[in-house]
Structures are given as C-alpha cells and as structure tokens.
Amino acid sequence: MNLIVGSAVHSPPSSSSCANQQYRTINNMAQVSLQVRTSLDLANARFKGDTTISYELILEKFRSIEKPIDKYLTLRDLLRLAPRVYYDLLLKHTEEILPYIYTPTVGEACENYHKLPLKTRGMYLTLHDKGNVLKKLQAWPVQDVKVAVITDGERILGLGDLGRNGMGISEGKITLYTAAAGVNPMQCLPICVDIGTNNPAYLEDPDYRGIKAPRVTGAEFDEFMGEVMESLQAWQAHMLVQFEDFGNNNAFRLLDSWRHKMCAFNDDIQGTACITLAGLLSAARATGKPFNEHRVLFLGAGEAGTGIGELIATYLHLRHGMTMEEGRQHCFFMDSRGLVCKSRTNLQHHKQPFAHDVESCPDLKSAIAALKPTALVGVSTIAKAFDREVVEAMCGLNDRPIIFPLSNPTSKSECTYQEAYEWSKGKVLFASGSPFDPITDAGVVHYPAQANNAYIFPAVGYAAILAKSKEITDEMFVLASEELSSMTDMEELEQGRLFPPFQSIRAISKVLTARVAEKMVDAGLGTAPEGCNDWESYVASNMWNADAL
Numbered sequence: 001m002n003l004i005v006g007s008a009v010h011s012p013p014s015s016s017s018c019a020n021q022q023y024r025t026i027n028n029m030a031q032v033s034l035q036v037r038t039s040l041d042l043a044n045a046r047f048k049g050d051t052t053i054s055y056e057l058i059l060e061k062f063r064s065i066e067k068p069i070d071k072y073l074t075l076r077d078l079l080r081l082a083p084r085v086y087y088d089l090l091l092k093h094t095e096e097i098l099p100y101i102y103t104p105t106v107g108e109a110c111e112n113y114h115k116l117p118l119k120t121r122g123m124y125l126t127l128h129d130k131g132n133v134l135k136k137l138q139a140w141p142v143q144d145v146k147v148a149v150i151t152d153g154e155r156i157l158g159l160g161d162l163g164r165n166g167m168g169i170s171e172g173k174i175t176l177y178t179a180a181a182g183v184n185p186m187q188c189l190p191i192c193v194d195i196g197t198n199n200p201a202y203l204e205d206p207d208y209r210g211i212k213a214p215r216v217t218g219a220e221f222d223e224f225m226g227e228v229m230e231s232l233q234a235w236q237a238h239m240l241v242q243f244e245d246f247g248n249n250n251a252f253r254l255l256d257s258w259r260h261k262m263c264a265f266n267d268d269i270q271g272t273a274c275i276t277l278a279g280l281l282s283a284a285r286a287t288g289k290p291f292n293e294h295r296v297l298f299l300g301a302g303e304a305g306t307g308i309g310e311l312i313a314t315y316l317h318l319r320h321g322m323t324m325e326e327g328r329q330h331c332f333f334m335d336s337r338g339l340v341c342k343s344r345t346n347l348q349h350h351k352q353p354f355a356h357d358v359e360s361c362p363d364l365k366s367a368i369a370a371l372k373p374t375a376l377v378g379v380s381t382i383a384k385a386f387d388r389e390v391v392e393a394m395c396g397l398n399d400r401p402i403i404f405p406l407s408n409p410t411s412k413s414e415c416t417y418q419e420a421y422e423w424s425k426g427k428v429l430f431a432s433g434s435p436f437d438p439i440t441d442a443g444v445v446h447y448p449a450q451a452n453n454a455y456i457f458p459a460v461g462y463a464a465i466l467a468k469s470k471e472i473t474d475e476m477f478v479l480a481s482e483e484l485s486s487m488t489d490m491e492e493l494e495q496g497r498l499f500p501p502f503q504s505i506r507a508i509s510k511v512l513t514a515r516v517a518e519k520m521v522d523a524g525l526g527t528a529p530e531g532c533n534d535w536e537s538y539v540a541s542n543m544w545n546a547d548a549l
C-alpha cells in the first residue's frame with residue numbers, strides 16, 4: 001500500500017515525539033515567552049483597532065512553535081494574559097488547537113505539572129481543608145459557578161496516579177465547556193482534590209507540591225469527598241459536577257453515591273460510554289448489520305469499558321426491547337487476568353454483570369476466535385495491544401471490522417490509525433481516543449474518527465446547566481449518542497468520519513444541548529428557562545464567545 005499519512009495544514013503531535021523530552025531550558029523559556037509577548041503585542045494592537053495587524057500573524061506565531069508542550073504553555077500564557085486572543089484562537093481553530101490543550105499534550109503537561117511554569121485558576125481542596133471546605137468555597141473570588149470538573153488525580157488518562165498534578169486534566173476539560181459548548185468561562189471551576197498520592201517518584205521528588213503521603217482510602221476518602229460534595233451543593237443553588245479521572249476503586253462508588261442527589265456525572269464512565277455508543281451506532285450503519293446483531297469485545301474492564309457496556313445494554317433495552325441482561329450479553333470483557341467470565345472469582349463489582357457463562361480465554365486472540373466479535377474496543381492503557389494478528393483476526397470474521405483503540409494519550413493507544421488501516425487493507429471502521437492524522441490512499445483521503453468524551457460532556461453538561469436538571473439519567477446519554485450518530489451520512493462514513501469534524505463542535509453542541517435539555521424538561525428533571533420557546537435558538541443565543549470579553 002502506498003499511503004500518505006498526515007494533513008497538509010498542521011500536524012497534531014504524537015506523544016512518542018514528545019516523550020522523555022528534557023524540559024525547557026531557560027533559553028527556551030525566554031524564547032517561548034518572547035513568542036507569547038509578540039503574539040500579545042500583535043493581539044493588543046489588533047483589538048485596539050490597528051487593522052494592519054492580521055489575526056493570521058498571531059496564528060502563524062503559534063504554528064511556528066515546535067514542541068507540543070511549548071504550544072501548551074504558550075496557550076496557557078495567552079489564557080492568563082490575553083484571554084480574548086486565547087478564546088479567539090480556540091474557537092476559530094478548535095480542531096487544530098485541541099491536541100495542545102487536551103489529549104495528548106495535556107498528559108505530558110500533567111506528568112510534569114509541578115515542574116512547569118504554570119499558574120492555575122483552579123481550586124485545590126486538600127485533606128488540610130477538612131471541616132472548612134464550604135468556607136473555602138465561600139471565600140473564592142468567583143461566586144457564580146455553574147460547573148466544576150473535579151479530579152483526585154488517581155488515574156490521569158492512561159498515565160496512572162499523578163496526584164495533585166491532576167489539576168491539568170480538570171483545567172483541560174473545563175476549557176472545553178467553553179470552547180465546545182459556550183459555557184461562560186467565569187462560571188467554570190476546575191478542582192483538584194489532594195488526598196495524597198501513591199506515585200513513588202512524586203513522593204520522593206522535592207519539587208512535587210502535593211501531600212507526600214499515601215492516598216487515603218475507604219471511609220476516610222468517603223468522608224472527605226462527602227464534605228466536598230455537600231459543600232458544593234450548599235454553595236450554589238444549582239451546579240453541575242463532573243467527576244474526572246478518579247481511580248476505579250472509588251469512581252463507581254462516588255458516582256452511585258451522588259448521581260441521584262445532585263447533578264453529578266462521571267465523564268470516564270458515562271461521557272465515554274456516550275461517545276463510544278455514538279461511534280458504534282455510526283459504524284454499525286456502515287457495516288449494514290443491525291446494531292442488535294453486533295457483539296463487542298473490550299480489552300479493559302474498568303470505568304470506560306464497563307461504562308460503555310452498560311450504556312450499550314441500556315440502548316438495547318430502550319430501543320430494541322431487550323432486558324438489561326440480554327443487552328449485556330452483547331458485551332464481553334478482557335481484563336489483566338483474561339476473559340471476564342462466570343468461573344472467575346473475586347471479580348470487582350463493576351465487572352460482575354458481564355461475567356457471562358462462557359469458557360475462559362487467556363488472551364485477546366483466543367477470545368476473538370471464541371467469541372467472534374464484530375467490534376473491538378481498547379480501554380486497557382496497553383499500547384500496541386492490537387497488533388497485526390489481532391487486526392487480521394478481526395478481518396477474518398468481518399468484512400468491515402470495527403476497531404476502536406480508545407486509550408489515551410497517544411502513547412497508550414492500542415494501535416495507530418495507520419496500523420489499523422494497513423493491516424485491514426483499508427476495511428477498518430476506526431475511532432481512537434487521541435487524534436491521528438488522516439491517510440491518503442490512491443488519492444482518496446480517509447479520516448480517523450476521534451471517539452473522545454470531549455464531543456459529549458460539554459453539550460450534555462450545558463443542557464443540565466440550562467435546564468437546571470436535578471440529575472443526568474442514562475436515557476440522556478443514549479439520546480445524545482443517537483443525535484450525534486445521526487449527524488453523519490453514508491458518504492461521510494465511507495471517508496471514515498464516524499462523527500462530524502470537531503472543528504464544527506459548536507454547531508454539534510448546539511443541537512445536542514438543545515435536544516438533551518428539552519428531554520430533561522419533558523422527563524420532569526428540569527425546567528425551561530424564562531424566554532425559552534425554542535431550545536435551539538435559546539442555546540445559540542446563550543453560547544459565550546470571545547466578543548464578550
């Protein structure tokens with residue numbers, strides 16, 4: 001195959017190229033700072049009405065910065081020093097900028113957060129705040145907060161326990177509420193809860209600024225998180241809380257404790273499920289096989305995996321009349337110990353509903369041979385786990401195999417787009433968690449889909465904010481999946497586009513927000529705001545943009 005990989009416009013970073021980089025020298029820092037300053041001068045002149053300074057020049061400066069992490073830092077400087085330029089860039093060039101504020105670069109930023117010259121506008125809540133969390137919230141300079149993204153840093157992307165450095169992920173996600181859905185940035189609060197870390201390198205690193213003690217667990221964790229959640233509830237009349245990148249020993253329990261008491265959801269469990277169901281619905285259309293005849297094999301049975309499995313079952317229950325148990329029979333899971341099946345003992349709670357009555361399989365290849373899946377979903381954090389043999393085995397079973405390596409960042413992806421495309425001879429229906437470049441094959445461009453919860457949480461979250469919804473039910477996520485999937489036609493599916501391009505995320509979010517908010521009101525969970533006669537126009541006129549600054 002004679003493939004051309006890459007886009008002519010810009011190259012999203014690959015994590016391998018930024019892995020193990022030495023961090024910026026003083027020289028390098030000065031250079032980046034200079035670049036920012038130049039951008040600022042240009043930007044300020046522009047906003048003071050100097051029409052000789054072009055917007056393109058600012059963008060050109062940004063594009064000339066080589067290392068992804070330096071682009072990340074430059075954007076952070078812009079956000080702090082010239083927010084209007086930052087949001088202008090972000091809103092006009094969302095798809096290009098996204099990899100530098102989000103995955104994969106945010107992963108590198110989090111790993112090294114304590115060594116980077118960063119000032120956060122987020123809030124740290126630490127064990128030392130015990131008993132005083134509400135007071136701390138009430139003393140915060142911004143008092144009208146509509147959404148908080150909160151992490152304890154235990155499972156940042158597929159990178160493990162990054163402790164207090166997890167603030168970077170809350171910041172990245174919160175930015176997307178504004179960029180993707182139009183939530184006023186002043187009403188968005190990133191929070192990092194510091195309850196210790198089990199990361200041995202950080203515990204010994206003199207520069208690490210978090211609590212240098214093992215994480216608190218069990219009742220102590222629940223007590224502190226209970227205080228945090230009750231305080232947030234007491235602080236604002238209505239507030240959306242997004243749980244992000246908690247470890248799976250706490251994430252499911254935390255979600256179950258709070259999802260019906262306030263408007264709280266877990267992005268890794270529910271947001272990921274929503275985007276993946278949307279991708280699977282689109283891919284199923286491309287195969288021509290009805291969705292209820294598909295069988296999904298997951299590598300990884302954690303938050304993302306079993307969250308997706310539950311939403312698939314919910315979809316099959318709501319739309320195909322199956323029981324939840326019958327729906328779950330369409331999903332099979334491999335974890336680090338092999339196939340999740342009935343004969344396994346001591347299974348974690350979230351895996352138990354998927355412990356089907358099948359023979360155990362020690363590895364992925366034997367599971368593919370035994371279960372004959374139509375779709376393979378990677379949520380394992382194991383880079384390269386989908387090798388040539390795995391892809392070829394999927395091709396042996398399916399004309400159009402569905403292969404979604406969803407692990408983030410790029411360095412953890414179960415395979416690349418190029419690998420899946422080549423090994424499947426172009427037959428694959430592909431979506432990854434982090435972005436890959438398009439491929440040109442015989443003059444035809446094929447696009448990898450990015451199945452990332454970033455398509456979903458800003459819109460579903462904004463719907464909950466606008467409708468002041470009491471909670472976000474699974475039905476809302478099913479609806480959002482269907483709506484998003486319906487936005488691509490067969491011609492786009494043939495090009496590999498399982499979703500519309502992220503560049504049009506504001507238009508996508510407008511529709512998703514409107515549909516979900518309307519449904520929340522119909523379901524009696526929320527109320528239509530005053531003056532809202534038509535949800536789409538209401539959402540459109542309530543999307544914040546940089547002109548507001």
Ligand SMILES: NC(=O)C1=CN([C@@H]2O[C@H](COP(=O)(O)OP(=O)(O)OC[C@H]3O[C@@H](n4cnc5c(N)ncnc54)[C@H](OP(=O)(O)O)[C@@H]3O)[C@@H](O)[C@H]2O)C=CC1
Pocket residue numbers: 155156157158159247248267268272275299300301302303304305334335336337378379380381382406407408409412432433434451452453454
């Ligand atoms: N694209 C997207 O939008 C999203 C992507 N993700 C990505 O998905 C990945 C997983 O996240 P999450 O589910 O929350 O993490 P969890 O820690 O909850 O789950 C990870 C799972 O992978 C399994 N696993 C680990 N090693 C292996 C192995 N060698 N073979 C098979 N399975 C293995 C673990 O097994 P065991 O249970 O035995 O420990 C566990 O079941 C991350 O990289 C994350 O970035 C997550 C959310 C959204």
Ligand SMILES: CC(=O)C(=O)O
Pocket residue numbers: 103156157158245267268407408433452453454
């Ligand atoms: C995308 C995301 O939420 C994750 O990888 O954890």
Ligand SMILES: [Mg+2]
Pocket residue numbers: 157244245267268
């Ligand atoms: Mg996450």
